[in-house]
Amino acid sequence: MAGSIQSLERAAAILRLLAGGERRLALSDVANALGLAKGTAHGILRTLQQEGFVEQDKDSGKYQLGAELLRLGQSYLDVHELRARALVWADDLARASGETVYLGVLHQRGVLIVHHVFRPDDTRQVLEVGSMQPLHSAALGKVLTAFDPVARAELMESEREAFTPHTVTGLDAIDAEAAVVRERGWAQAVEETWTGVASIAALIQDRRRNPVGAVALNGPVERVCTTEPNGTAGPVRPELVVSVREAARAISRDLGAPRF
Amino acid sequence: MAGSIQSLERAAAILRLLAGGERRLALSDVANALGLAKGTAHGILRTLQQEGFVEQDKDSGKYQLGAELLRLGQSYLDVHELRARALVWADDLARASGETVYLGVLHQRGVLIVHHVFRPDDTRQVLEVGSMQPLHSAALGKVLTAFDPVARAELMESEREAFTPHTVTGLDAIDAEAAVVRERGWAQAVEETWTGVASIAALIQDRRRNPVGAVALNGPVERVCTTEPNGTAGPVRPELVVSVREAARAISRDLGAPRF
DNA sequence: GAGCAGCGTCGACATTGTCGAACGACGTTT
DNA sequence: AAACGTCGTTCGACAATGTCGACGCTGCTC
Incomplete structure (x- = not known):
């Protein structure tokens, strides 16, 4: 059977x-x-x-x-090892950067948010634990597609919706960007899923270097990106990239990943 | 079949x-x-x-x-009408009182927390949405057992653990208190589940006056209760009771409950 | 390298889930 | 007001389907 x-x-x-x-x-x-x-x-x-x-x-x-x-969904979170290890680091990252932090894992054709640290100000925010983000247009998803073959396969089979004018939907373009992500070790998405929002994400791996999830920082373009002399948005701020990558490395280390 | x-x-x-x-x-x-x-x-x-x-x-x-x-647990929350209506009022209650607010519904042998507003200070708190509270020793549970026959039946069949020296576990005592709760319209639990914590809860009903859940305020005994002249903890502060009951009434009204 | 313990598979059996029709209650329409 | 339609639920017969226990297979331990 x-x-x-x-x-x-x-x-x-x-x-x-x-x-x-x-x-x-x-x-x-x-x-x-x-x-x-x-x-x-x-x-x-x-x-x-x-x-x-x-x-x-x-x-x-x-x-x-x-x-x-x-109740069972909560139990899933309780057992989740990645989440448990990441709690502190995600908190630190949010505090240091002043922006929202997400922790996501691959689930079916998207990224499932398993932890969410609010931006440390008083504005009203809704918890997004349990919700999904797209694979092709969010920084979390880009990281996972770049490093996890399963994620890439899922992405190829799924429909790639264009959420904003900046969304990249072509397979070749996505693969090309994935190569860049693998090369430099982190991904960005500037207004590709939500207008006005930019995000930076890095990979989390376990003791055998398997990709198990990703951590991302989300914030308004004005704060996450540098501003060009002509006033338009430039590349993301290098110091934020460093923070995100350090958080991802710290979580990976907690999971037993070799120290390089 | x-x-x-x-x-x-x-x-x-x-x-x-x-x-x-x-x-x-x-x-x-x-x-x-x-x-x-x-x-x-x-x-x-x-x-x-x-x-x-x-x-x-x-x-x-x-x-x-x-x-x-x-993911499905999150979808449950998205669809939950009681929760949707209660979001704003729960927030107001937390802001006005400065204490933690819970929203719970009867589920099997306990109270399932479907919404949780953090105490509005900066201390670290963990989200308890999806977790369960006991029927017999928490204010949320007392309200539900007092007004919902199903809850009372469940309570009778379940084992009543004594979490603290103040926990009431006798069936007669519980029924007697339930009568009081029905009479005055709200419930309290002072250090019956967690030492040092007092809570006040009131019933939420739908358009047909069925009990559908309860809203509770939790906080340290020192802030939630009055202090007797001899220094021991006295009854809960009347103004907090008023706030909780008003929140419960507001939510019930939003659900279509008749205005009395 | 032999033993062991664990997961996964296979085929036969009959238990069990599936189907379609019929029932009763409710609300709407004529 | 009566007839219709719709919807949730129940029922019994059939065979498809899940269950069982024994058998491989792999990876550890001793």
């Missing part, structure tokens, strides 16, 4: 559907979307509900994700 | 096992713990891994929770 369990695959598909879709979905919506008989979909949903992965609105009868997922 | 799907139940049990247990579990550990044949456990784990709910360490072959759970 080299195959996988059908009912589990379907249950996972239902969960993903509920996660991606609108607020709540009716039974028939679920059944239709996945091409299942109503009875079948209902059986799976009933079990998922019993286990807490799905909740049902008593009035409308519609289904939505359940609380158990939040 | 009124029963539930066996393979799904087992998969859920495996996920909970991985969440509760040590960092990583070997295949045989999982199979033994659940009384499954190795082949069966392997099939389920393989599927869960394929779907991203479980990851396998390449070296040791051991299994741990997967990143997809974090």
Whole structure:
């Protein structure tokens, strides 16, 4: 039996559907979307509900994700070794630079944020742990595609959306930039995913030098990039690059990576 | 077929096992713990891994929770209506009181934290969204047990651990306090779960006055409670109670609860 | 180098999930 | 107000599917 369990695959598909879709979905919506008989979909949903992965609105009868997922997601973070080691260094990086810091790992066709340090000022910010960033247009993603063959393969298969006029979507251009990233050891993305935002990222590797994640610094272009004499944005500030790379090296060292 | 799907139940049990247990579990550990044949456990784990709910360490072959759970947990929060409505009010409450604010919902035998506003000072704090608090010894839990029959039933069946010398574990005492909570409309817990910490909570209800969650304020006894002339801690400060109740009322109103 | 312990695979069996139709409740329409 | 349509849920029969235990295989330890 080299195959996988059908009912589990379907249950996972239902969960993903509920996660991606609108607020709540009716039974028939679920059944239709996945091409299942109503009875079948209902059986799976009933079990998922019993286990807490799905909740049902008593009035409308519609289904939505359940609380158990939040609890298990938290448990995932608790166990995550990379995250545990990186907490302190990410904090330091945010404090030293005054900017937002993200820690991400490759997950499917994107970068999953596993840690997020707020910019150390009082402005209101929303926690983005658990959300995804694109592989092709964010600094975190660029680092991972440059160093992780799996990430590159995923990127090649996925659709590359142009979020801003600066987004690079051509495969050749992406590969060329990846070569540069590998060469110099860090990546940047200036207004390629969010207008006005620039980011710098560096690779984190484990004791066997496998790429396991990346750390990034995000901030407004005005602060992250230098300003050319003519007033336009120039290259990113070298001292920030140094800070990010040092943070990545420190985390890698904590994970047991050889010291070079 | 009124029963539930066996393979799904087992998969859920495996996920909970991985969440509760040590960092990583070997295949045989999982199979033994659940009384499954190795082949069966392997099939389920393989599927869960394929779907991203479980990851396998390449070296040791051991299994741990997967990143997809974090992503889905985040989606749960995104969809959560109570949380969305409460964000602003919780923030206000924290700002006005200067203390930590929690938002919790009943989940299984405890209170699941779905939102957490840090105390507005610079001390380091860890986000507790996704973690659980006990029903019998935290203010959030007391409110829910007092107003939600399901919560009370869960509490009766569960083991009531005494976290501190102040924890009340007797069923009669708990029911008596629940009556008081229902009467006055709010709950307190002074050093019943964590020593040195006092909390005040009030109920949130939806448009049909069903209890859907609770909001709580947590802080050190010295700031949350009044001080008796002899120096010991007295009752909680009335003005904080007013703030918490107002926040709960505001959130309930946003959810469509009748204005009395 | 032999032993051991662990993961992964395979094939037979029957248990178990799947399907489609029918039921009952609810809300809307004619 | 009655008839219709829609939706969630239940049911029973069928066979597809997951389960089981034994067997390789690899990588450690002694």
